[in-house]
Amino acid sequence: MRKNGLSRLIDVAVAAGVSRSTASNVFSAPDRVRPELRERVEAAARALGYLGPDPRAKLLRAGKVNAIGVIPPAELGVADTLRNPVFAKFLLGVGEACDMRGASLLVIPDGPAHHGTRSALVDGLIFGRIEHLGMVRPAQLRRLPFAVVDFDAGPEIGTVKVDSRLGSCEAARHLIALGHRRFAIVSFLRSAGPARVYPPSRHRSPEVAGMFIDQEKLRGYADAFSEAGLDIAEVPIVQANPWDIAAAPIVLDAAPEATAILSMSVMQALAVVKEARRRGIAVPSQLSVVGYNDIAEAAQSEPPLTTIDARGVDKGRLAAEMVFAGGPPRQEILVPRLVIRQSTAPPPRR
Amino acid sequence: MRKNGLSRLIDVAVAAGVSRSTASNVFSAPDRVRPELRERVEAAARALGYLGPDPRAKLLRAGKVNAIGVIPPAELGVADTLRNPVFAKFLLGVGEACDMRGASLLVIPDGPAHHGTRSALVDGLIFGRIEHLGMVRPAQLRRLPFAVVDFDAGPEIGTVKVDSRLGSCEAARHLIALGHRRFAIVSFLRSAGPARVYPPSRHRSPEVAGMFIDQEKLRGYADAFSEAGLDIAEVPIVQANPWDIAAAPIVLDAAPEATAILSMSVMQALAVVKEARRRGIAVPSQLSVVGYNDIAEAAQSEPPLTTIDARGVDKGRLAAEMVFAGGPPRQEILVPRLVIRQSTAPPPRR
DNA sequence: ACAAAATTTTGGATCGATCCAAGAAATCAT
DNA sequence: ATGATTTCTTGGATCGATCCAAAATTTTGT
Numbered sequence A, B: 001m002r003k004n005g006l007s008r009l010i011d012v013a014v015a016a017g018v019s020r021s022t023a024s025n026v027f028s029a030p031d032r033v034r035p036e037l038r039e040r041v042e043a044a045a046r047a048l049g050y051l052g053p054d055p056r057a058k059l060l061r062a063g064k065v066n067a068i069g070v071i072p073p074a075e076l077g078v079a080d081t082l083r084n085p086v087f088a089k090f091l092l093g094v095g096e097a098c099d100m101r102g103a104s105l106l107v108i109p110d111g112p113a114h115h116g117t118r119s120a121l122v123d124g125l126i127f128g129r130i131e132h133l134g135m136v137r138p139a140q141l142r143r144l145p146f147a148v149v150d151f152d153a154g155p156e157i158g159t160v161k162v163d164s165r166l167g168s169c170e171a172a173r174h175l176i177a178l179g180h181r182r183f184a185i186v187s188f189l190r191s192a193g194p195a196r197v198y199p200p201s202r203h204r205s206p207e208v209a210g211m212f213i214d215q216e217k218l219r220g221y222a223d224a225f226s227e228a229g230l231d232i233a234e235v236p237i238v239q240a241n242p243w244d245i246a247a248a249p250i251v252l253d254a255a256p257e258a259t260a261i262l263s264m265s266v267m268q269a270l271a272v273v274k275e276a277r278r279r280g281i282a283v284p285s286q287l288s289v290v291g292y293n294d295i296a297e298a299a300q301s302e303p304p305l306t307t308i309d310a311r312g313v314d315k316g317r318l319a320a321e322m323v324f325a326g327g328p329p330r331q332e333i334l335v336p337r338l339v340i341r342q343s344t345a346p347p348p349r350r
Numbered sequence C: 001a002c003a004a005a006a007t008t009t010t011g012g013a014t015c016g017a018t019c020c021a022a023g024a025a026a027t028c029a030t
Numbered sequence D: 001a002t003g004a005t006t007t008c009t010t011g012g013a014t015c016g017a018t019c020c021a022a023a024a025t026t027t028t029g030t
Helices: A009-016 A020-028 A035-048 A055-062 A078-083 A085-101 A112-119 A130-141 A164-178 A213-227 A245-254 A266-278 A296-300 A312-325 B009-016 B020-028 B035-048 B055-062 B078-083 B085-101 B112-119 B130-141 B164-178 B213-227 B245-254 B266-278 B296-300 B312-325
Strands: A067-071 A104-107 A124-127 A146-149 A159-162 A183-188 A196-198 A237-240 A260-263 A288-290 A307-309 A331-334 A337-339 B067-071 B104-107 B124-127 B146-149 B159-162 B183-188 B196-198 B237-240 B260-263 B288-290 B307-309 B331-334 B337-339
Touching (some): A009 A020, A009 A035, A055 B055, A055 B112, A067 A085, A067 A312, A078 A085, A085 A104, A112 B055, A124 A312, A146 A312, A164 A213, A164 A288, A164 A307, A164 A337, A183 A213, A183 A266, A237 A245, A260 A266, A266 A296, A296 B296, A312 A331, B009 B020, B009 B035, B020 B035, B067 B085, B067 B312, B078 B085, B078 B104, B085 B104, B085 B312, B124 B312, B146 B312, B159 B312, B164 B213, B164 B260, B164 B288, B164 B307, B164 B337, B183 B213, B183 B266, B237 B245, B245 B266, B266 B296, B312 B331
Parallel strands (some): A067 A104, A067 A124, A124 A146, A146 A159, A183 A237, A183 A260, A260 A288, B067 B104, B067 B124, B146 B159, B159 B331, B183 B237, B260 B288
Antiparallel strands (some): A104 B104, A307 A337, B196 B237, B307 B337
């Protein structure tokens, strides 16, 4: 017994009259110990209340923790991460991969100085956002397997991406195929603040052009428009914080003549549907709405929302499998899928 | 530089021409080292690509990991845990507490032999269910601070509980106060399988009496009924797996004359509302429904669901704070709150 | 019964740092 | 310049296990 009251492997060994190594073997390789001796050691362990090797010490030698770490987008804490339904789906995928190997999942809020990356006790890391590019090198140097998600970090680094340009293109194509010609787009506003409206003709202003991920999606919309001989420059764009559902009325006001709304976020799309119904605009017969990302609420909305399944779960699973598997870095690109529900229909006749 | 390519503190020390201790101090107590020397060490570290003390070794001495572990109900893996909205709320609360201390959150799927409990690298543990009672002793012996949630483990052990008897009593009181007299109860079926109906008079059968948590809630309903001079024995009970929303039709069929449904799960309550509307039964004017547990879907349902807020977030936060704070074991009992929305109204006149 | 082979057990070294008491160097007082 | 302080730096011990090669023991073959 020690001063701190906990007994160690060596205490057990002494009590059982064997060497440390033998005692160690009883716990980690029982077959190597003669049954008789093994029982003696086990009895001693029981008597001392010894619970098996201390995971910390074990770790020091073995180096394996049996856990994977996920570092959420920079500004998010643990709670925010869990609260965000889109990110939660991703986490779910990571969780699935963990379950396959019986590993644990660590959510690491990234404090200042990337303390999390440097000190987390994990076998590998998954970086969730662009802001983490600076942490890639530290992780590399720590020789920790890791993968990045949703951004390009070069061929040296395992990556899982979703082709969001294609995804939003599909969304727009779907509406165009239904016959829509008058649209409005709900885009992202990264900086905090109220929604902003960009009427047609103001698209080339730097605020619109300068966004990052959203830019991909905007290109996707533009692809579909030009395929159909339409010009995206004639479509009004509303930028809103993806979670600021109070922006829905602004969207509807900004494009009263639109028959279809393309939203880069699900939450906005759901909010627009709700607001439209509140105003007595029938969805989908008078107004069609397509979102981006498929979450539970989308299926349960009234009417259920047509949206893009951005493969969040698969993304998480693949990233985690990459980390677990080790091996040379791979680049995976997932293809988003259009999920057609009841928020889209041909435009009303005039 | 080592064979494995990673440099250690000692390599840095040698390169800088100082002792290990001094090098160590540069990273953990910079003020103790003369600026000139410190810079020399830092330069050496940079040159060798040394990233600071290895968290694993640090841990062996210090014992702190800056992470808290949550062990979900036995049969759930990591993914199931995140998928379950009720448990996810609890996790959210734990996450909030983590954010306050900048700690990480580890979700530990509990494999066979409680391997997780024994080997998880955390500063403390939270046990999420009755099945974990057997793991309490191991944790105690490991001298790990821990808390249990939702079940009584004796005065020696920190506990956060929610008074579910009171919660369900409130639910029933609410309906009774609105004037309802004919009810049906949706209870839990722990074993897998299809829903079962227990008409009045069969309440005392062992399947009904033998359930655990649900028993508390049933008592709560009974409390409210007897306050109003009603007898719960006259109320039909449907037992269904809490997630088996296919059971909703069975509920409505089992009690066609009921004007109000008391459900022990939110999901069932939401399913019942949906099914009722599908059948053309107006909610709440013809049928009132009260759930138990408040999740996002409940507020977004059509109509929004009246339900019991079982304080999931607070429960998680308190449990985590207990673990972080250490100190003598406390027993917290949270009081559930009735959240009145639009799924309840006075019964229809006949 | 004795050597050879197979199985068990053992002690020393190691994983990568931190702590602490003691030694060395620099600063100050007289 | 000498001793007394104060500030830095150092090596040895430690955290709690595992690994490995060598020693001890048991089993097998003839």
